[in-house]
Amino acid sequence: MRLIPLLALVGLISSAKGTLTATFTSGSQSVTREAALPALQVTKGESPTSGLPSGPFTATYKGTLSIPKRYRLTFSLESAGAIKLKIADEDVPFVYGKDGDNSIGVAERIRLNPGEIPIEITFTSLEDGSGSFRLFWEERREFPAEPIPASAFKSIDEAPVDAAHLFASHNCIQCHNADLGATAMPELKYAGPNLTGIGSRANEAWITRWIAQPDLLKPTTTMPAMVDHTKPEGAQAAADIGAYLATLTSEKQASKAPDISLAQKGGEHFHNLGCIACHSKPDADEPDYENERVPLNNVAAKFKDGTLVAFLKNPQEHHEAIKMPNFRFSDEEASSLAAYLTKTATGEHTPDPSEFPPGDSVRGKLLTESLNCSACHEGLAPSSTKAPSLADLKDWKAGCLGPDEKRGKSPRLILTDEEKKAITPAILPSVQYDTVESYTTRQIESLNCTSCHNYNGQSTLLSVTHPETKSLLDHITETDERLIQSRPPLTHMGAMLNTGYIEKMLLGTAEPRPRPWLDMRMPAFPLHAKHMANGLGQHHGLPASTPSKDKPAEDQVELGENLVGMTGYACVTCHAINDKPALAAFEVQGINFGLTHNRLRPGYYHQWICLLYTSPSPRDRG
Numbered sequence: 001m002r003l004i005p006l007l008a009l010v011g012l013i014s015s016a017k018g019t020l021t022a023t024f025t026s027g028s029q030s031v032t033r034e035a036a037l038p039a040l041q042v043t044k045g046e047s048p049t050s051g052l053p054s055g056p057f058t059a060t061y062k063g064t065l066s067i068p069k070r071y072r073l074t075f076s077l078e079s080a081g082a083i084k085l086k087i088a089d090e091d092v093p094f095v096y097g098k099d100g101d102n103s104i105g106v107a108e109r110i111r112l113n114p115g116e117i118p119i120e121i122t123f124t125s126l127e128d129g130s131g132s133f134r135l136f137w138e139e140r141r142e143f144p145a146e147p148i149p150a151s152a153f154k155s156i157d158e159a160p161v162d163a164a165h166l167f168a169s170h171n172c173i174q175c176h177n178a179d180l181g182a183t184a185m186p187e188l189k190y191a192g193p194n195l196t197g198i199g200s201r202a203n204e205a206w207i208t209r210w211i212a213q214p215d216l217l218k219p220t221t222t223m224p225a226m227v228d229h230t231k232p233e234g235a236q237a238a239a240d241i242g243a244y245l246a247t248l249t250s251e252k253q254a255s256k257a258p259d260i261s262l263a264q265k266g267g268e269h270f271h272n273l274g275c276i277a278c279h280s281k282p283d284a285d286e287p288d289y290e291n292e293r294v295p296l297n298n299v300a301a302k303f304k305d306g307t308l309v310a311f312l313k314n315p316q317e318h319h320e321a322i323k324m325p326n327f328r329f330s331d332e333e334a335s336s337l338a339a340y341l342t343k344t345a346t347g348e349h350t351p352d353p354s355e356f357p358p359g360d361s362v363r364g365k366l367l368t369e370s371l372n373c374s375a376c377h378e379g380l381a382p383s384s385t386k387a388p389s390l391a392d393l394k395d396w397k398a399g400c401l402g403p404d405e406k407r408g409k410s411p412r413l414i415l416t417d418e419e420k421k422a423i424t425p426a427i428l429p430s431v432q433y434d435t436v437e438s439y440t441t442r443q444i445e446s447l448n449c450t451s452c453h454n455y456n457g458q459s460t461l462l463s464v465t466h467p468e469t470k471s472l473l474d475h476i477t478e479t480d481e482r483l484i485q486s487r488p489p490l491t492h493m494g495a496m497l498n499t500g501y502i503e504k505m506l507l508g509t510a511e512p513r514p515r516p517w518l519d520m521r522m523p524a525f526p527l528h529a530k531h532m533a534n535g536l537g538q539h540h541g542l543p544a545s546t547p548s549k550d551k552p553a554e555d556q557v558e559l560g561e562n563l564v565g566m567t568g569y570a571c572v573t574c575h576a577i578n579d580k581p582a583l584a585a586f587e588v589q590g591i592n593f594g595l596t597h598n599r600l601r602p603g604y605y606h607q608w609i610c611l612l613y614t615s616p617s618p619r620d621r622g
Contacts, residue, residue: 019034019035019036019063019150019153019154019155019159020034020035020036020037020038020061020119020153020155021034021035021061021062021063021155021156021157022034022035022060022062023060023062024048024049024051024052024057024058024059025057025058025059025060026048026052026053026055026056026057027055029051029052029429031049031050031052031430032157032160033049033050033051033438034159035061036150036153036441037147037148037150037539037540037541038061038121038133038135038148039133039134039135039147039539039540039541039542040059040123040131040132040133040538040541041132041537041540041541041542041543042057042125042129042131042435043130043543044128044129044130045129046129046130046435047183047433047435048129048131048435049435049437049438050164050185050433050434050435050438051164051429051430051433052429052433053433054129055129056125056126056127056128056129057124057125057129057131058122058123058124058125059122059123059125060120060121060122060123061119061120061121061122061123062118062119062120062156063118063119063153063154063155063156064116064117064118064153064154064156065087065112065116065117065118065119065148065152065153066115066116066117066152066153067112067113067114067115067116067117068114069114070112070113070114071111071112071139072110072111072112072139072140072141073109073110073111073138073139074106074107074108074109074137074138074139074140075087075092075094075106075110075135075136075138076094076106076107076135076136076137076138076145077094077104077105077134077135077136078103078132079103079123079131079132079133079134080103080126080130080131080133081123081124081125081130081131081132081133082102082123082124083105083121083122083123083124083133084121085107085119085120085121085135086118086119087110087112087117087118087119088112088117088118092110093107093108094106095107095108109140116154119153121135132541132543133541134542135147135148144610147495149456149457149491150456150457151456160422161419161422162442163419163422163423163424163427163430164185164427164430164431165187165442166415166419166422166423167423167427167431168185168187168188168431169222169446170222170224170413170414170415171190171191171192171222172400172423173390174191174376175372175375175376175386175387176387176388176389177389177390178390178391180428180431180432183432183434184431184432184433184434185431185434185439186434186439188431190320190321190527191320191321191376191377191378192319192376192377193318193377194318194377194378194379195245195248195377195379195380196248196250196318196378196379197248197249197250197318197379198245198246198248198318198379199245199246199247199249199250200249200250200304200307201250201303201304201307201311201318202302202303202304202307203301203302203303203304204242204243204245204246204359205242206298206302207241207242207245207246208239208241208242208243208356208359209238209242209352209354209356210223211226211227211237211238211241211242212225212227212234212235212238212354212356213225213229214414215414216352217295217298217350218287218294218295219289219292220294221414223414224400224411224412224413224414225411225412225414226241226371226373226411227241228412229354230354235354235355235356235357236356236359237367238356238359239356239357239358239359239360240359240360240363240364240367241359241364241367241368242356242364243358243359243360243361243364244361244362244363244364244367245368246361247361248379254305254306254307255305255306255307255309255310256305256306257305257306257342258306258308258309258335258338258339258342259335259339260342260343261339262340263336263339263342263343263344264340264475265332265336265339265340266336266337266338266339266340266341267340267344267469267472268472269333269336269337269340270337270340270341270469271466271469271470271473272473272519272520273327273519273520273521274462274466274520275469276293276462276466276468277293277448277451277452277460277461277465277466278293278448278451279294279295279296280293280294280295280296280297281296281344281468281469282300282340282341282344282345282348283297283345284296284297291465293461293465297345297348297349297350298349299341299342299345300341300342300343300345300346300347300348300349301345301349303342306338308338308341308342309334309335309338312327312329312333312334312337312338313329313331313334316526320527321527323446323447323448325447325523325524325525326508326523326524326526327523327524328508328523365381368380368381368383369381369382369383369384369385370383370384370385371383371385371411372386375387390428396424396425400413401413401415401420401423402420403417435535435538436531436532436534436538437535437538437539438535439531439532439535440531440534440536440538440539441535441539443528443535444490447525447528448461449490450490452487453487453488453489453490454489454490455489455490455491456491457491460487462487485520487518492540493536494535494537494538494539494542495537495540495542495601495603496600496601496604497536498545498546498598498599498600498601499533499534499537499544499545499546500546500547500598501598501599502532502533502536502537503529503530506524506525506526506529506532506533507524507525508522508523508526509524512592512595514592514595514599515591517589542601545601547597547598548597548602564577564593566583571590571593573585574588574589574590575591575593576590576593576594577592577594578592578593578594579594
C-alpha cells in the first residue's frame with residue numbers, strides 16, 4: 001500500500017524536492033535548516049533540532065505553497081503546543097475541540113488561486129520543551145484531509161553547506177579528540193575500516209595507490225590523502241605504507257578466486273538487483289561524477305583470491321560503518337557476482353601516472369605511527385604522535401582545513417574550498433546536539449536511499465541508470481515481465497509503517513518479505529536501523545509506534561472478512577491472507593494481508609482506505 005499526494009497524482013507540480021526553511025529558537029540561540037514537511041515530534045529531554053539543547057523552543061517554517069489551480073482548502077492540525085498559521089500573509093485561525101482540547105484544530109475553508117502562495121507556520125513548544133504538530137489540508141471536491149506533501153512546498157532560501165555533517169562524516173573527531181556527550185552525532189563514533197589482516201584481502205599495488213590518492217580511485221571517499229604523491233618523498237611514503245600494510249596478513253586460509261564461468265549469471269544478478277543505482281559499470285571509462293556513483297573498475301585490482309566473495313556476503317565484517325549494505329547474498333549470488341565484477345573489471349583499473357618505487361615495510365610501519373593512522377583504523381600499532389584535541393585547536397583555517405601552503409604535514413581532506421571554509425567552531429553545537437530526525441535526513445542522502453526509492457517528489461536515479469545494464473539479460477530469450485518491479489516510495493514510510501517493522505526492514509530481519517515478487521530486495525543497514533526507524537516517523541511528526549495488542553471484536557472481524565472477500569470489495573483477488581494465496585493476481589500482486597497488523601500504523605491505514613474510496617481516480621492511488 002502507498003499514499004500518493006493529490007498534487008503528485010495529477011502531475012501539476014515540479015518533481016524537484018520540496019522544502020521549507022525552518023528556524024528553531026531556544027533562548028538566545030537559533031538554528032536554521034531545511035525541512036521537508038511542516039511536522040515535528042519532540043519529547044521531553046530531547047533537542048528540538050540538531051544544534052540546540054533540550055528545553056522550551058519555537059520553530060518557524062517558511063516557504064511557498066504551490067497551488068496548481070483554484071482550490072477551496074480546509075487546513076487542520078494535530079498538535080501538542082501552540083501553533084499559528086499564515087497563508088498569503090493572512091492569519092488562518094483554528095477552532096479547537098470542546099472542553100479545552102487544543103490538540104485538534106480546524107480552520108475555516110479558504111480560497112486560493114493558482115501560483116506560489118507564501119506560507120508561514122510558527123510552533124511554540126510546551127513548557128517542558130516537548131511538543132508535536134502535523135498540518136493537514138482538504139479539498140472537499142477532490143481529496144479528503146491528508147498531510148500536505150513535501151512536493152507542494154518551495155523554499156525561499158538556498159540551503160547552506162551542512163558543515164557539521166562534513167565534520168562528522170570525515171571522522172575529524174577521531175584525530176581531534178573531544179567528549180561531546182550522549183546527544184552528539186552518532187557518526188562521530190564511526191571509525192574507518194579495521195586493517196587487521198588487510199594484506200590478505202587487498203593487493204599491495206592497490207593499497208599503495210589508495211594511500212597516495214584515494215579520491216582518484218573513489219571520488220566520493222572521505223579517506224584523506226595522507227601523503228603528497230606528486231613529490232618523490234610522497235610517492236615513496238605511499239609505497240612504504242603499502243608494503244607495511246601488505247604484511248598484515250590473516251591466518252585464515254585464503255579462499256579460491258571466483259569461477260569466471262559464473263560471470264554471465266553474475267551479470268544477471270547485477271542488473272536484476274539494481275546495483276547500477278549506486279555503482280557505475282565495472283568497465284566504465286571514468287567515474288560518474290555527476291551522480292556520485294561508486295566506481296567498480298578497480299575491483300579486480302583490489303581484491304585477493306576469493307575475498308571479494310567474502311566481502312559481498314558480509315560488507316560490515318571489517319568496516320561497521322561502511323555504506324555498502326548487506327544484501328544477504330546466497331553463496332551462488334555472491335560467487336557469480338564476484339565472477340562478473342572480476343572478469344569485467346580486469347584491466348579496466350583507473351590509470352595512474354604516478355610511479356612508485358619499491359616499498360619498505362619497516363619505514364611504512366613508522367609512517368603509520370607518525371601519521372596517527374591508528375586514530376581511525378584498528379589493527380595498527382598505537383600512534384607515536386597525536387593531533388591536538390578539539391578544545392586545543394586554535395586555528396581552524398590551517399592544517400587539514402587550510403590551503404596547500406598552510407597544510408604542513410596535515411592530510412589532504414577530500415573537500416572543496418567552500419566546504420573547508422564552512423567548517424568552523426560555529427558548527428560545534430550542531431555536532432554536539434543532534435536528533436534522530438536530523439540523523440535520518442543525513443543518512444537518506446549518505447546511504448543513497450533515493451537511488452532506489454522515490455522521495456518527496458524526487459525521482460530515483462535507478463529509473464535513469466537501469467537501462468545501462470539491460471544488455472546483461474540479452475541472452476535470456478523468455479522472461480516474465482508481468483510483475484511490476486517498481487520499488488515502494490520512501491516518502492511516506494515513517495507515517496505508514498510501525499517503528500519496529502521499519503527497524504526489521506533495515507536490519508534485514510523482516511520475514512516474510514512483503515514484496516517477494518520483486519527481483520530487487522531491500523538490503524540491510526544494521527548500524528543505522530534503530531535511529532532511522534525512529535527518525536522516519538519523526539519526519540512526519542509521529543512518535544514511535546508498535547502494533548496494538550487489543551483483541552478486535554469478533555463481529556468486526558467477521559464483517560471485515562466479508563468486505564475483503566469476493567462478496568465485498570474482492571481484495572482477495574490480488575491479496576493473499578496468510579497461507580491463503582490471492583485468487584487471480586495477474587499483473588499486479590498485493591502485499592499479504594496477514595502482514596498488515598504488524599506493518600501498518602492504524603492512522604495511515606484508515607487514511608489510505610479513505611483516500612482509496614473517495615479519490616476521483618482511486619486506480620491511480622494504488
